[in-house]
Amino acid sequence: MTDSGAGEVVASAPGSRLPEGWGRATLRELCESVVKVHPGELGKETFRYVDIGSIASGELVVSTAKEIPVQGAPSRARQLIQVGDTVFSTVRPYLKKIAWIPEFLDGEIASTGFCVLRPGEALEPRYLFHLVTSNGFVARVVEKQRGASYPAVREVDIFEEEVVVPPLSEQRRIVAKLDEQLARIEDGEAALVEARRQLELFEVMLLAKATKANPEASSWDCFAIGEMANVSSGATPLKAMPEYYRHGTVPWVTSSMLNDAYVDSADKFITDLALSETAVKEYLPGTILMAMYGEGKTRGKCAVLGIRATTNQACAGIELKPAFESSRAWVLAFLEALYEENREMASGGVQPNLSLGLIKKIRVPLPPVVRQKEILTELAERRSEAAAMREVIKDASAQAKSLRGALLHAAFTGVLVPQDPADEPADTLVDRIRTQRQAAAVKPVRKRAPRKTTSKPASSGQEELSL
Template identity: 35%
Template sequence: MTTDSGVGPGGSGSGGDVTDAEELPAGWVRATLGELGVEVQPGFASGKHNRDGKGILHLRPMNITRNGVLDTLDARYVVDNSDRRVELGDVLFNNTNSPALVGKTAWVDSVEPLAYSNHMTRLRGPEGLDGKFLAAQLHHMWATGYFKSILNNHVNQASVSRKALLDTVIVVPPLAEQHRIVAKLDDQLVFIGAGEGSLGIADAKGGHFLQAVLHDALRGKLAPEDLSEGDAQVLVRDSVALDRGPWDIPDGWRWATIGKLFKVAVGSTPSRGNSAYWGGDVPWVSSGEVSFARISSTRESITVDSITSPEARIHPPGTVMIAMIGEGRTRGQAAILDIPAAHNQNCASIRVSETAILPEFVYYFLMARYEETRREASGGNQPALNKGKVENLEIPIPPLGTQRNIVARVQGLEEDLRGLREAVTDGWARASKLRNALLHAAFTGALMPQDPDDEPASVLLDRIRAQRSAEVRPARRKRASRMTAPTAPQASGRPIPSGTQEALPL
């Protein structure tokens, strides 16, 4: 049992600064979510989403932002008659995602009840625990790495179990102080959010300009000096060329599909249970590392012996990668290998390096159609591309000299935009530090002064313990005597629950 001065599971040394303090302000307590009687309820999966507004809005992991706010801009609906809903004042916790994103939490501000996926958990606290205070604290614990320290890793994703969540320790001030902290956070976070919004607008304008240049380049509409120089050789054979494509292209250009021009392959993940497969000489790319850049190093490496699938091989420099799955902005992003590397099954490799076509041109083509590629993904809670969808992408191929000029023009523009993006990135980093400092102050008692007249939070714990003690426990079933023959169950007129019929005597 945790107390004002004690540290329970996930407390000191757990990786989150919310519960690491040696002492708490007067009237505060530490307690696990389980001790507080927080209700934990998972959502439901659905592979039948629609964007037409039919049914009820179904929240998924991407609907919780990295700032802990519900965002329903990407709204998906399901037809569902269950009562599995979140309501105004509930807390929504992302229990399953990539390791870096598990634990995102948001306070539900929707007046209308909403459905939510099985990758989300609804939390409802007792009277005396402000839901908005709880959501902000859990999200801050995510931001400071606590949930990453307790998650379970799976092949394609990670999760926090119900038990680990209930064992999570939070700090609880008096209820009146919780309200004051939440109000202060609301006031201050508005200014930080406004600054982040301005940075996002500046970054978006640079990105839109780059996209406009790519749009014209892939249609042969750049200035003549950018397109007329170089080799006019046609690089696409008649046998693989398409009669037409999604838009008009100049004479001498040809349409084809990615799969007809290049070898496309998916990778694999060696068994995590076999330590001999990891830490070898082969760089190993995960989908999260595919982010519109050149890949010259990777976070993990594997051994040659771990590569057993014919397609899961070591790809040479110049291979273009595309991420096929991933929350947020990951899916559909591309990269170019600068090193020989293998990769996991969540991204595909395009062996451009073995053709006369420039890898950079294919990379910029994927950059230009990024949003369209994302929309072509299918699936339920985690929409994904697949090998077939990548192979069927239609790409215009200009003569080699024109490719070189397009690549040079876009690379020059990227260089001009790099300074802007560095300034934006620095601004976001400063905003993140300011946000974390504000939240740290909130959950260590430094944001607002304490009021000695507030009812201590220990009273809340005492009330919860008393309520639990008063609960009537069901009587235990008496074990039948070993000398007595078992009695056949009597018909009750009720249906036998599924899964018990095999245990009944015939």
């Protein structure tokens, strides 16, 4: 299951006109309360824990649920969940960390960082799930978030949201149609993901075939990067010195920008004062940069500078010596082909990193310049074909998202499935639930019984006086 898609307009917005038989109610009126428990009350030694990290952004499924000993239960592990619940992360709601609880997580524990939505009798569970994952609903919740460094909403912000409620029978028809059509879209999206993966493998094979060992390469010269270039790294000016950053005009490139093969702009800048007073070094256009560490797939990525720029310490600058400058494109292609091997060379625990020493030891086979150009020209043609295919996959993915949004729009405006006049109107059901809840909330006032009084027996002296 993936994100609901762009371009979606959802009829659950307050004030929109409703189809015949539909009604409106808040989620508080439509959902049941969820029991807060300590995992120790479950009567077992371990439990599966669904925290916010268990759901990948926009994927709408619980991808991991760690099994945790009861004695090591986190303080936020307090919400007892059951199959059919929908969990909605109250932290950074724009990330859409929302998921349906499947059967294997029935009776397990979720973090208090979720708002757990348990549908009452007026809601089909899957209808509720599709509704709250729609872009329109999420956008309204995001408007309520508070905080800059840790933006979040409260449970009450979600429960106060008013949503559209079709008749229960129609909800079931909507869910059946949505699940059927969305499954087809997801199959198509899975095929696109696989096509993208195969394309990446194809490019790796192209690079390897063009630059790595083959019978022809046995006659090529081979040089270490340290022999071919001056290798150094950048630095980060002291953040406590605002004069190093305020109104800066000197491009400062970080490793996150090396995911593209060519760097011709920067999104961060430092001042001339920082350049003169710190260990930051300015590199000329044509310098090859390699990410020595960074998030995700960044480590080992290479790019060529197209501008004069400085870098942080996570980037190695490879400045080819005059004798090797004509082989710049070849060296870049070879380092790209070594991407996986370079990543494996990295050392360290929490954040493995490459070192300047390791980079200097990388050996590059160097064919004659004419042969380099022939190989690189053929490589460029094949990579151009791969890039065109990547655009086709990108367009198909966008179309799948648009189709998903159109389906949800149709579902929540009453045009996905036909209405049936025989269905009990949603307003009738919702009003009945409201009445039942109001009655349950009114506690009968117990009349206090009159206090019984008992007269004390008269003393002997009093008896004598009465006589």
